Amino acid sequence: MAVRVVLVGQGLVATHFAVGVERIKKGEVEPYGVPFAKYNMVYDIKDIEIVGSYDVDEEKVGKTLYDVAIKSVGDILPVPETLKSVTVRRGIHLGSLEGLPFRVKGLEDELGSTKAAIERLVEEWKQLQPDVIVEVATTEPAKAFNDVKALEEAIERDDRRRLSASHAYAYAAYLYAKETGRRVVFVNVIPSPIARDDAVAKLFEEAESLVLGDDGATGATPLTADLLEHLAERNRYVLSIAQFNIGGNTDFLALSVPERNKMKEETKSSIVKDILGYDAPHYIKPTGYLEPLGDKKFVSMHIWWKTFNGLEDELVVNMRINDSPALAGLLTDLVRIGKALVERGVKGTAYPVNAFFMKDPGPRGARNIARIRAYYQLLDYLREKGVIK
Numbered sequence: 147m148a149v150r151v152v153l154v155g156q157g158l159v160a161t162h163f164a165v166g167v168e169r170i171k172k173g174e175v176e177p178y179g180v181p182f183a184k185y186n187m188v189y190d191i192k193d194i195e196i197v198g199s200y201d202v203d204e205e206k207v208g209k210t211l212y213d214v215a216i217k218s219v220g221d222i223l224p225v226p227e228t229l230k231s232v233t234v235r236r237g238i239h240l241g242s243l244e245g246l247p248f249r250v251k252g253l254e255d256e257l258g259s260t261k262a263a264i265e266r267l268v269e270e271w272k273q274l275q276p277d278v279i280v281e282v283a284t285t286e287p288a289k290a291f292n293d294v295k296a297l298e299e300a301i302e303r304d305d306r307r308r309l310s311a312s313h314a315y316a317y318a319a320y321l322y323a324k325e326t327g328r329r330v331v332f333v334n335v336i337p338s339p340i341a342r343d344d345a346v347a348k349l350f351e352e353a354e355s356l357v358l359g360d361d362g363a364t365g366a367t368p369l370t371a372d373l374l375e376h377l378a379e380r381n382r383y384v385l386s387i388a389q390f391n392i393g394g395n396t397d398f399l400a401l402s403v404p405e406r407n408k409m410k411e412e413t414k415s416s417i418v419k420d421i422l423g424y425d426a427p428h429y430i431k432p433t434g435y436l437e438p439l440g441d442k443k444f445v446s447m448h449i450w451w452k453t454f455n456g457l458e459d460e461l462v463v464n465m466r467i468n469d470s471p472a473l474a475g476l477l478t479d480l481v482r483i484g485k486a487l488v489e490r491g492v493k494g495t496a497y498p499v500n501a502f503f504m505k506d507p508g509p510r511g512a513r514n515i516a517r518i519r520a521y522y523q524l525l526d527y528l529r530e531k532g533v534i535k
């Protein structure tokens with residue numbers, strides 16, 4: 147049985163995912179960076195099949211995944227020919243690339259309304275028959291609705307200011323599940339509030355489907371969470387936390403727009419109070435764009451705390467991290483886990499999954515916990531549900 151996947155946003159993360167999964171299938175690389183790869187899961191990595199891809203960048207729409215991959219990672223990786231079978235389709239834009247230097251057109255412009263664009267997606271998905279839809283497009287400003295009626299009215303009114311593209315995709319996934327009776331998984335690894343939007347979680351619950359999110363936890367944030375847990379367990383009192391990231395990929399370019407940076411800041415900062423129990427002064431932000439660094443971002447961290455006898459200690463960490471492959475590795479688990487869980491009757495959202503994989507785990511108001519704890523809790527949960535044999 148296959149895990150049929152549709153990707154929304156054919157950027158670096160989605161491309162590393164597509165290339166990496168195909169290379170693992172061919173036995174070219176080991177599944178390093180896939181957290182649960184060593185366990186016997188009901189779906190193997192070899193079961194993952196990419197059946198569709200969406201973008202709004204005119205440079206990508208109409209090209210095959212192979213062409214997109216050759217252009218973006220062809221100089222550093224061999225690109226499997228199997229990716230020639232999937233062509234990037236036009237998605238819903240709703241301003242998500244506004245202010246950035248790309249030539250863009252959304253389905254809503256082509257068809258005249260957001261509702262018509264959503265209906266088009268549903269029709270296409272009825273043909274493609276995905277089990278899992280992965281939202282991995284550019285970070286966009288987005289606000290939760292928390293009320294199904296308000297979300298549906300915004301679609302009905304074609305309120306392009308209020309609606310985010312991620313909400314439109316999530317709603318299309320819900321409609322596709324409802325109209326086909328298929329149990330669908332929507333995985334949101336961008337900062338938009340989707341799994342932590344009560345409206346979306348409720349719709350997915352009603353359609354016996356599952357939404358996972360929000361914002362994939364890779365890089366410095368999960369490491370900070372684990373370091374804070376270490377300090378909290380020893381009752382050391384944290385005086386300040388500074389953490390910044392500088393990168394040269396288009397994700398960092400997009401984050402140089404203040405409204406988008408704010409979205410990330412929100413999902414990154416929630417770890418401090420949740421783990422320590424108090425809001426230690428902190429500066430945790432994706433800080434800037436520096437083109438020569440490319441996808442291998444520079445991360446730096448400083449944590450300062452009070453220890454026994456009133457003395458003070460400090461920690462400094464510097465890293466260079468391949469940004470996009472880190473999230474692609476997590477996606478390789480998320481799509482398999484999502485499909486296995488929804489088939490076992492899990493609906494709405496699944497906190498144990500989100501707590502490990504996401505920076506701001508749904509449902510709304512859910513706590514962030516150290517990843518080292520979340521990992522073992524998730525392992526128990528997956529065994530209990532029969533997802534890991």
Ligand code: NAD
Pocket residue numbers: 154155156157158159160200201202203206237238239240242243282283284285286311335336337361362363364365395396397400469470471472473
């Ligand atoms: P990217 O800029 O390389 O790719 C984003 C792609 O989305 C582009 O091809 C763009 O044209 C497309 N896009 C934009 N709006 C769209 C829309 N409305 N519909 C369809 N496609 C659309 O970025 P990336 O490095 O691949 O990151 C993707 C997302 O993943 C970002 O939102 C980022 O914040 C999130 N994320 C990344 C990491 C990581 O890289 N480690 C971690 C957590 C979250």
